[in-house]
Amino acid sequence: MGLTGIGLLRALALILRVLGNGSRHLGTLAQRIYDLPLFVPLWIETRMAAAAAAEEAANMQAAHTHAANMHMSDIEAPIDARSWQEAQS
Numbered sequence: 341m342g343l344t345g346i347g348l349l350r351a352l353a354l355i356l357r358v359l360g361n362g363s364r365h366l367g368t369l370a371q372r373i374y375d376l377p378l379f380v381p382l383w384i385e386t387r388m389a390a391a392a393a394a395e396e397a398a399n400m401q402a403a404h405t406h407a408a409n410m411h412m413s414d415i416e417a418p419i420d421a422r423s424w425q426e427a428q429s
């Protein structure tokens with residue numbers, strides 16, 4: 341009777357351990373499935389915001405480069421042959 345009781349208790353412990361671990365993994369899976377519909381719109385919003393920020397940065401860089409080029413063209417006046425000769429004399 342004692343060995344049968346030990347065997348039954350060990351079998352019960354094994355079954356409960358398997359059920360407990362299975363329940364824990366199913367809970368984790370349910371949480372991830374629940375988070376998926378919440379995550380996708382946030383991910384799309386983040387990607388759109390990053391694209392808009394990159395486009396704005398590119399526009400600012402282009403405007404800055406254009407302004408710098410215009411500033412340099414104002415400083416460097418073209419020298420033609422007559423002004424060069426006048427500067428030499």
